[in-house]
Amino acid sequence: MIGSWLQQQSVRVIISKRVQNRCFFAQCKSSLQCKRSIVASSSQAAHIRHQQQHTQQYRCYGSQLKVELDPNPEEVVATPAIEPYLRTCLRTSINADDNSNNQQRTSNNDNYKAIDMEFAITFLGTGGGSPTMHRNGSCTALRLGGQTYLFDVCEGTYRQLQFTRISPMSITKIFISHLHGDHLYGIVPVIMGIMVAHKVAMNDNSMSQKRKSRFYKPNNKRLAGAAYGGEDSVTMEKPTIEIYGPPGLYNYIGMVLSLSCSKMNHLNVKVIELVGGKEERGFGSSASSSSQRGRRNVFTSHYPEIQTPLVTRKFLEQNDDKTWIIDAPEPVTADSQVVGRDGFARLPNDTNLGTERRLHIKAAELDHLSGVQTFGYVVEEQPPPGTIDKDKAVALGVKPSKKYGLLKCGISVPNDDGTGEVHPSQVLCNVFRPRKFSLLADHRRVPPPMARLCTNSDVVVHEATLSKKDGVDRIKTRGHQNAFNAGRFAQMLGCKVLALNHFGGLAFGKSLMTDILSEARDGNRGASQIMAAYDFMEIGVPRGGFDFDKKESSDSQ
Structure with missing residues (x-):
């Protein structure tokens, strides 16, 4: 259905790079250009199949925040600054x-x-x-x-x-x-x-x-x-x-x-x-209200x-x-x-x-x-439980054992020879x-x-x-x-x-x-x-x- 319609048209399908080429927002306007465009015509069956593949993922739920439209491909579109670390999340x-x-x-x-x-x-x-x-x-x-x-x-x-x-x-x-x-x-x-x-x-x-x-x-x-x-x-x-x-x-x-x-x-x-x-x-x-009584x-x-x-x-x-x-x-x-x-x-x-x-x-x-x-x-x-620094724990007299589970959760334990006590603050690292x-x-x-x-x-x-x-x-x-x-x-x-x-x-x-x-x-x-x-x-x-x-x-x- 969509393929036959595309065969009758000569359009540019805009695909966002910001969402890693997922076509959530497609716009068929011949006057607009983008960073990646596909020209579909009757002589380009391969591009039509490519568009059909993306259309299967097209949900009609879109936001222009995900789409980078670029009327002038030579100019860089300024986007609001977002923490790069957050982008990875x-x-x-x-x-x-x-x-x-x-x-x-x-x-x-x-x-x-x-x-x-x-x-x-x-x-x-x-x-x-x-x-x-x-x-x-x-x-x-x-x-x-x-x-x-x-x-x-x-x-x-x-x-x-x-x-x-x-x-x-x-x-x-x-x-x-x-x-x-x-x-x-x-x-x-x-x-x-x-x-x-x-x-x-x-x-x-x-x-x-x-x-x-x-x-x-x-x-x-x-x-x-x-x-x-x-x-x-x-x-x-x-x-x-x-x-x-x-x-x-x-x-x-x-x-x-x-x-x-x-x-x-x-x-x-x-x-x-x-x-x-x-x-x-x-x-x-x-x-x-009182009228509801009873x-x-x-x-x-x-x-x-x-x-x-x-x-x-x-x-x-x-x-x-x-x-x-x-x-x-x-x-x-x-x-x-x-x-x-x-x-x-x-x-x-x-x-x-x-x-x-x-x-x-x-x-x-x-x-x-x-x-x-x-x-x-x-x-x-x-x-969350912390991480045990084994070198510090062994130096304080606690070898790897079930005691580490208690230390991770903030509970003090006696050392292996029973002569002293080891506190979580002494051995914990990467406490989140x-x-x-x-x-x-x-x-x-x-x-x-x-x-x-x-x-x-x-x-x-x-x-x-x-x-x-x-x-x-x-x-x-x-x-x-x-x-x-x-x-x-x-x-x-x-x-x-x-x-x-x-x-x-x-x-x-x-x-x-x-x-x-x-x-x-x-x-x-x-x-x-x-x-x-x-x-x-x-x-x-x-x-x-x-x-x-x-x-x-x-x-x-």
């Missing part, structure tokens, strides 16, 4: 890229993998309101090695996942900021897609038992041999996904599943609603008619500091030691190690619109600070509890729906922020990288996106690295987090 998360034989692309991928893939942010949707041909609705994924967290799920999110390296089976938690459709309508398709992926995997005999053990745990119950072919077989526990959000989330999910006659047979779904907030819509809240509240009441097997509901109360603690691993101390059969004290195997490590996850309210309870979320690592990710959904103001949680974030995702030209009154009435205030927020709280998202439907094109970035830089005053997120963009946070001051000083030396 950026990539586009697309499955098709893995099948490329391009030497330069492979080299860039290797450099990126060397950073650390245990903490990566993937933008599955960066638009606001409804999806457009340039951007999908709000969805951000945090990849943590073997598990993935999703933040907001607009319609079309599951389709976006098909283009990325994210496996649906790796999704273990979903966080919903508020119940507006552009942040919620994709939740049920994502749940069903995850369940189907697990169902296929459990019935896949070709999948190795080692790989299955990453997602499924054996059940203690044994199936009757007569009913299942003679020999006893160990059943596998159904995987579990946790969904966090405001009151009413469970009723929405249950209603859609019930009315669509959908059954959750292969997935446990736990819906945890954050209750006790200022904007909670329920009995006794400011948003409930009636069931659609947000907090229980409806037996929409109950769904394997979908449960829990409530998480607000703390005294106006935050919600979703997950908070206990600090590693000497009391964390477990005495083994050999009589030696060691740490539990799951202490901040491996892909199943626990994280500090907290939430706090945002001021979006009156009566619309909205949350922001913060994810922070446990302090924990990485922090913050996501602020739609809001017109960030209350102090949420601001405190975002302090010193490595990456903060902030909306930029409006422009500074719209004025303060527009912020109050629309319940959205502009890029200038986003930049100022990142500056005040010491955030290393500011990623703007939730752009309006008309926010595309080089000039407009440049204005948005300039506005954010004016508010930030050079305190943070700023970028405008686009669909499928991925930021890998290096081990120890971003430290641009240290990087600049080392480069100058």
Whole structure:
């Protein structure tokens, strides 16, 4: 279809070099030139096939920030300065890229993998309101090695996942900021897609038992041999996904599943609603009226008619500091030691190690619109274990042994001859600070509890729906922020990288996106690295987090 159209035209297909020749934004204008152009005509079948190959990767989600249009090829296009170190942490998360034989692309991928893939942010949707041909609705994924967290799920999110390296089976938690459709309508398709992926995997005999053990745990119950072919077989526990959000989330999910006659047979779904907030819509809240007394509240009441097997509901109360603690691993101390059969004290195997490590996850309210309870979320690592300087440890009387595991986690140990004690500060090197990710959904103001949680974030995702030209009154009435205030927020709280998202439907094109970035830089005053997120963009946070001051000083030396 496209090939026949190209045969009738003589066009120039513009392909961006900045995204390593991935054709996310193609423009057919014969008057424009670029750094790499392909002239397609009826006599150039090879170029047509080349264009068809790129068209297969063309998703219609583009931003002029990724495209370098050059009306005059002899002139160099000036681009906003971005920290070179940060550029190495950026990539586009697309499955098709893995099948490329391009030497330069492979080299860039290797450099990126060397950073650390245990903490990566993937933008599955960066638009606001409804999806457009340039951007999908709000969805951000945090990849943590073997598990993935999703933040907001607009319609079309599951389709976006098909283009990325994210496996649906790796999704273990979903966080919903508020119940507006552009942040919620994709939740049920994502749940069903995850369940189907697990169902296929459990019935896949070709999948190795080692790989299955990453997602499924054996059940203690044994199936009757007569009913299942003679020999006893160990059943596998159904995987579990946790969904966090405001009151009413469970009723929405249950209603859609019930009315669509959908059954959750292969997935446990736990819906945890954050209750006790200022904007909670329920009995006794400011948003409930006296006329509702005696009636069931659609947000907090229980409806037996929409109950769904394997979908449960829990409530998480607000703390005294106006935050919600979703997950908070206990600090590693000497009391964390477990005495083994050999009589030696060691740490539990799951202490901040491996892909199943626990994280500090907290939430706090945002001021979006009156009566619309909205949350922001913060994810922070446990302090990662340091590295032992073996020469120093041996000199202090501790040879390589299980004691090194205690020292890495900050616990003092006796030396081998028992004459003294060795402290972690004496032998540890390469001690990394924990990485922090913050996501602020739609809001017109960030209350102090949420601001405190975002302090010193490595990456903060902030909306930029409006422009500074719209004025303060527009912020109050629309319940959205502009890029200038986003930049100022990142500056005040010491955030290393500011990623703007939730752009309006008309926010595309080089000039407009440049204005948005300039506005954010004016508010930030050079305190943070700023970028405008686009669909499928991925930021890998290096081990120890971003430290641009240290990087600049080392480069100058």
